[in-house]
Amino acid sequence: MSKIHPSAVIEEGAKLGKDCEIGPFCVVGSEAVLGDRVVLKSHVVIAGDTEIGDETVVFSFAVLGEIPQDLKFKGEKCKTVIGKRNRIREHVTVNAGTEGGGGVTRIGDDGLFMAGCHIAHDAQVGDRVIVVNSAAVAGHCVLEDDVIIGGLSGIHQWVRIGKGAIIGAVTMVTNDVIPYGLVQAQRGELDGLNLVGLKRRGVARSDITALRAAFQMLAQGEGTFQERAKRLGDETDSEYVQRIVGFITGGSDRSFLTPGG
Incomplete structure (x- = not known):
């Protein structure tokens, strides 16, 4: 009652x-x-x-x-x-x-x-x-599963934040954030992967290793960000990396936060 x-x-x-x-x-x-x-x-x-x-x-x-x-x-x-x-x-x-x-x-x-x-x-x-x-x-905005938004942060309209990403405190996010991304700084820089969150969820070491390699390729590989993502999709069978690839190649109303960009 x-x-x-x-x-x-x-x-x-x-x-x-x-x-x-x-x-x-x-x-x-x-x-x-x-x-x-x-x-x-x-x-x-x-x-x-x-x-x-x-x-x-x-x-x-x-x-x-x-x-x-x-x-x-x-x-x-x-x-x-x-x-x-x-x-x-x-x-x-x-x-x-x-x-x-x-x-x-x-x-x-x-x-x-x-x-x-x-x-x-x-x-x-x-x-x-x-x-x-x-x-x-x-x-x-779209916040996928397991996202964390830090205190006093602002997420711009139409932005997508991928599964398992974390946004640090006092951060402005104006572009899409890849799954498992780590965003810090006042103007929202893609600073790495949310490794702590991945480990807490029990993600296998092999998948974390694959994600690290994928992040390096996205950061330093040849071609545009989308071209690098498409190559990643052809070169890996990790479901975690494939999630990132699908997020990047699936279309968006915004640009992406890119490593070092």
Whole structure:
């Protein structure tokens, strides 16, 4: 049975799963759908057409599903989908999608969104993503699984950040980041591979060796960045390297952060 504080406002039409906890002064809008065992601590706002998956915990003063901060938005139907077992800390904001971006802002499962961070309209965020305090992810960005965004960092609109990449604190990222990349410095330089993350996930030594060699070829090989990536695809069968190749050759709205560039 759900526990709802007397001061909370649950608008008619909202759907709550089993055993939810709605704390003091929360507002749950009429189109909201909460899964089982969702917890809203206090002063949380769930606005618009927003779905929140099972066992997600939302802390005080977070606002999820409000209209996008986009001057082109004219009130069209938009949506926010947040997966299971996320931890969404104080003052986090997640905006709904826009018609021009597909209409849906989406967050996967098992993420941690620390205090004061922002996920903008139409962002597509994978599983097990960590966004550290006061970082901002702009509209239309793609964060693949296992990405970490350091505190106070900013991700430019339309940027893609590949699986397992890590962005250091106080970093501006204006171009795409390859899977497993390590980005540091205020203007976002591709500084190597996220070796710590790879080892923590139990990636085999042979695959890490292949990734090191691939990074060196991308950094120093002949031809353009895309040409080097295509050659890599022909020369290796490592699934990790092939993921990088597919990311680079798959097309993008932005350029790439390149080693030493």
